[in-house]
Amino acid sequence: MAEIRVPTLGESVTEATVATWFKKPGDAVAVDEMLCELETDKVTVEVPSSVAGVLEEIVAPEGETVGVDALLANVKEGASAAAATEQASAPKEAAPSQAEAKGEASTLKVMVPALGESVSEATVSTWFKKVGDAVTADEMLCELETDKVSVEVPAPSSGVLSEILAPDGATVQAGGELAVIAESGAAVGKPAESAEAPMAESTGGKDIEHAPSAKKLMQEKGLSPDQLTGTGKDGRIMKEDVQRGPTAKPAAAAPAPTPQPAAVPRGPVSADDAAREERVKMTRLRQTIARRLKDSQNTAAMLTTYNEVDMTEVMGLRNEYKDLFLKKHGVKLGFMSFFTKACIHALHEVPEVNAEIDGTDVVYKNYVHMGIAAGTPTGLVVPVIRDAHLMSFAQIEKEIAEKGARARDGKLSMAEMQGGSFTISNGGVYGSLMSSPILNPPQSGILGMHKIQERPMAINGQVVIRPMMYLALSYDHRIVDGKGAVTFLVRVKEALEDPRRLLMDL
Template structure:
């Protein structure tokens, strides 16, 4: 089946465009929404994505041609297989691989693609390859591990055969639809690294330390040239991500993006000789993303925190009275988290703006509660989500929190299990925190901080008594939540915890 690629909508006042650059050539494999070419009009530059996956069978309009609206640009054969040319080394330190003559490579070639990363994740970093080119692999055997800003993703082999070629080396950043490697089905053998051609060796030998890549004469995207001129960025300051090192528009934006001061240069040791006693470890992708998102939350939201305290006698008494019967019937222990989740769901009904989020100039109110529960793991903080927590029983909440917490500690949480939260609870009390100001989990507008339960003297009915007390902290986005709403929310949580019967009576 053949699919036509036509000129997209150019605007009512635009009657023609010029083919500026083709990023693919006939015979290349293309994926859905992968950029095929770039058009230039008298007003804007227009990118043309692929409408389907398949093989670029024919280019109808070559570079430099002028075309009108809806003109035919190319033909794509759906479901075809491209003839893969011999791999060229992308960098001197990461050569391509080829198999020795004794390897049988007559089977079908199977692409190893980036697996599903989740709807909000657009890229990943190749963390570790467990196989090398030429190794024999079995179906479903783990080939490599990717790191995203939320979880680590294992990539299994889609077929049995030989890992013929690795396309994305360790440390490379790949998008959600990228090819990672090629497997030749049914092949047998070992691999030897391919040597660069004589011409490539000459270029690499003469290159400076900052230019250890094969040089080719490529034309950068017109939109990239324009962006470089506008931003005052020179060509050698930009790392091209397009075919053959072609600079794309987004590469210019990355090159021009401001960097945090801490990343500008390594910190000098505080005193002579201290460097030998220091250990420098590169931040994981997860930790980098945690740092960026937390700082973004501070920079974006008008974040404010209000405090209160709750007498936990009521919850502790109810829990002690029913914990054995609860565990016997539901096969799960009755903890404190289910009380807090139910108390927050109850309060969110009265103060719905705490359960809302800002989208541009709109406030989106959620008529459901997807409760995020922050979990500390060896690799960093993750926030799995208990969906429709307002519709679940105490037992259902306890079971789900227990299962999600175990997955989080084992690094087995899926992307779907960490997306879509509308409100978050963070329990710093398990680490001994007496009081803190939790940071919002964007785009949410509220997060409740739990803390350590500590016996303190309080006045009850004119008498000083000892009670188990907990400080509560609500951080909220003042752009959508007023002070009155925030205080009211926290008071309702306090009341529900101090008298859990209010939850049953919906008071």
């Protein structure tokens, strides 16, 4: 028996109301199929099934308030039991042959998994298998791409991929159907030409159950569902829809378009040049990066200040202890832990660089969740090291190595890329000598590291060759003054040129 519990609801959210159950006791459920919808004061959260089987019992009915990790339902595990229940509950039409019945009972649908908070749809990026291919349990079938992460979808069981319902490039909803696996003897179909038909079948003709809180509020205000526009799943009316009041419904309910970067008209292109060009659609991740960076420029009063740091002491310290560090901690000693520690040290002295603007308030954070920008084949992502101010050099290096590897493999969850309070970006690994990093909103500061380059420096009246690096701090001038920004960079410079200051808290 598998327990279905309330998932994490988000920062500062501790309880939710059970809005709608999509299944009833006795219904067959597949892995990642949506069981119910929870409603909080901020977001609507769908709860998927963690196993395939039969919904045995609903513990928290619609309208009940539940806390994080509270028990929602029990699912009796077993794909065979689920298939048997599904077959028993299906309307009996023409009696199928014994072979057909056997094939039908062993067919399993592959569903879109939970995509994360506030993410309701994804694009099918790549199918690793084609119709007719044999698959084993947990073997990767396809890859989905959202505007934040890539999600791999494994096979829920062994068998043959009999049908692909959502081909490459199709947009699918969380909980939607992707494919069908024939576990034994089921007929193998053809790939779907469009993902729209199965999606329409999954929702067409289904009675829409509005949120209990919305029903109660509609009764109090004397409104009917026909007067309101629902923003929940399948057009369900939520509490906030009732609070918004009656609205004129559109003639055809079309999905909201994904926000696109502002289009700039191309100049005239000759036919010869056009024939040699290749046009590739931007990925969701790249569209989101473009939109967020432009939003950052449009929203923040962004300014960049520069300094340079002599890396002699840090490089000497690293070379002296790197072998012992690796032997004891099992991870290499890099430069990022020094920069992370130096930034934490400076953030304590200039807290506004670690703060953010919320309306007319300034939110000062008594912690440092350090974002470390990482380049991946699909674009730039920023995994967050939480409570970095409490970590040692070794812990920071392990976190950076682990999250960096997972970022490159597209394995990061959305939660691991949210909540950062300050960001470090290292363009030096690609050879950048100088740049102006763009803020990662709603943060108020980002430090840009650059290439270490030997340059002649005047020290004590003599010209000497030193390994130098340019540092760039981009900051939101609405909250950070020039004095604070310069002080921050000077403190980072001092800590790196004399690492003993970090130990002495100077």
